[in-house]
Amino acid sequence: MSDILKPASVVALLTLVILAPSIQDMLTNEAYKYVDDNESAHDGLPVEWENKQVICVFFPADSPQGEEFSNGITMIDAEGVELGVNQDLNGTGACVGGFEGYSNGLDFMMDSTRSARGTLSVGYDVGQWGHYVHTIGGLNADAVKGDFDGAYWNLEHNGGVSMVGIGDLVMSEGDVISWSIETW
Amino acid sequence: MYDFHNAALSPNQSLFLNVAILSIIVLSLIRSERSLRDQSQWGMLILLAVFGVSGRILLDPIPNVQPVTVLVLLAGAYYGAPRALALAATIALASNIIFMGHGPWTLFQAIGWGAIGLVGANLSNHIVVGGRIRIGLLAIIAAASGLAFNWFVSLSILFEADSSMLVPYLLNGLVFDLYHAAGNVVFVAWMASPLGEMMARHRSSPAFELVREGAPN
Numbered sequence: 001m002s003d004i005l006k007p008a009s010v011v012a013l014l015t016l017v018i019l020a021p022s023i024q025d026m027l028t029n030e031a032y033k034y035v036d037d038n039e040s041a042h043d044g045l046p047v048e049w050e051n052k053q054v055i056c057v058f059f060p061a062d063s064p065q066g067e068e069f070s071n072g073i074t075m076i077d078a079e080g081v082e083l084g085v086n087q088d089l090n091g092t093g094a095c096v097g098g099f100e101g102y103s104n105g106l107d108f109m110m111d112s113t114r115s116a117r118g119t120l121s122v123g124y125d126v127g128q129w130g131h132y133v134h135t136i137g138g139l140n141a142d143a144v145k146g147d148f149d150g151a152y153w154n155l156e157h158n159g160g161v162s163m164v165g166i167g168d169l170v171m172s173e174g175d176v177i178s179w180s181i182e183t184w
Numbered sequence: 185m186y187d188f189h190n191a192a193l194s195p196n197q198s199l200f201l202n203v204a205i206l207s208i209i210v211l212s213l214i215r216s217e218r219s220l221r222d223q224s225q226w227g228m229l230i231l232l233a234v235f236g237v238s239g240r241i242l243l244d245p246i247p248n249v250q251p252v253t254v255l256v257l258l259a260g261a262y263y264g265a266p267r268a269l270a271l272a273a274t275i276a277l278a279s280n281i282i283f284m285g286h287g288p289w290t291l292f293q294a295i296g297w298g299a300i301g302l303v304g305a306n307l308s309n310h311i312v313v314g315g316r317i318r319i320g321l322l323a324i325i326a327a328a329s330g331l332a333f334n335w336f337v338s339l340s341i342l343f344e345a346d347s348s349m350l351v352p353y354l355l356n357g358l359v360f361d362l363y364h365a366a367g368n369v370v371f372v373a374w375m376a377s378p379l380g381e382m383m384a385r386h387r388s389s390p391a392f393e394l395v396r397e398g399a400p401n
Contacts, residue, residue: 005319005320005323005369005372005373006373006374008373009323009366009369009370009372009373009374010370012366012369013249013363013366013367013369013370016359016362016363016366017246020359020363023358023359023362024359027355027356027358027359028356030355031351031352031353031355031356034348034351034352034355127195127245149286149287150285160345160346160349161341161344161345161349163349163352163353163356164356184285184286184287184288
């Protein structure tokens with residue numbers, strides 16, 4: 001039994017490694033059928049961004065970036081023009097919106113944050129698990145210290161926890177993605 | 185001055201490097217096992233823990249392929265549930281604190297692997313027959329344990345997400361569950377027999393157990 005199992009198990013694992021990306025795509029599309037879009041994801045955003053793609057970044061209030069956006073959430077359009085600040089949203093940061101036609105989350109993130117002219121610049125690593133965003137707007141999650149073990153940039157998609165990383169995120173028209181620091 | 189230590193490795197280079205390091209560790213552990221006294225069960229468990237922690241950390245480039253599940257299954261079969269539970273919790277805690285990230289999921293992993301050790305202990309008479317491991321049966325148990333372990337640990341997302349997220353989360357992680365199951369079968373095929381022989385050498389003798397059980401408190 002062991003003699004057959006040795007080569008067979010290695011072949012099975014290698015086959016899985018080769019087929020994994022296409023199986024994963026299929027499963028991700030299937031999984032999205034079970035996720036309800038949060039219709040309130042556009043609440044508090046400019047009305048002209050309705051049905052347009054938006055990215056929001058929320059900084060901790062006590063971070064240098066949070067102090068820069070201390071008035072609330074700054075709304076920036078696709079041309080980089082500041083539309084205003086929503087002080088009613090509970091947070092400090094910025095949303096960049098008014099985009100359309102993006103299907104890949106990473107492409108959208110990189111292009112949209114460029115509109116903020118450096119204040120939301122993104123740093124990420126690529127590993128076996130995919131793209132890992134460690135820095136946004138100069139704030140590296142590892143540098144966030146407090147009464148917790150660690151911190152990371154958490155991705156939400158239409159108001160719910162994203163099941164995939166930004167590199168695998170499939171976007172539709174009107175989608176809102178947001179990043180905030182979470183701790184453990 | 186050149187910054188030689190700042191070289192960025194590709195995932196494949198990183199995996200190759202880690203497998204080389206793990207090979208050195210495994211060879212050293214095999215040599216160390218030979219110098220252990222017979223019936224030195226705790227010495228053997230420490231070697232298994234070192235292998236489990238280093239294997240889990242160094243094989244990180246291949247998602248979910250690591251030797252821990254098979255180690256606790258075998259520990260349960262050879263050394264019983266309490267020692268397998270101790271091994272499972274030690275490996276989960278140590279590898280998470282050192283490298284993988286410690287959080288609520290560590291508890292789920294410790295319980296999950298502990299339960300697999302319990303399965304190994306309960307099925308001991310079926311897994312080890314006449315001093316030899318039934319590789320086919322162990323491979324099936326290990327593959328099923330890999331899937332069950334991942335689904336159990338996935339429950340830890342309920343701390344942060346709504347229960348409606350569980351089904352899409354499990355569905356989305358199915359490839360990683362299959363990695364775990366397939367990896368377990370590879371480990372059973374290649375290392376269960378030699379590991380079983382080593383573990384059998386360091387089992388307490390039945391006479392020793394009888395004396396211990398009969399000793400007054």
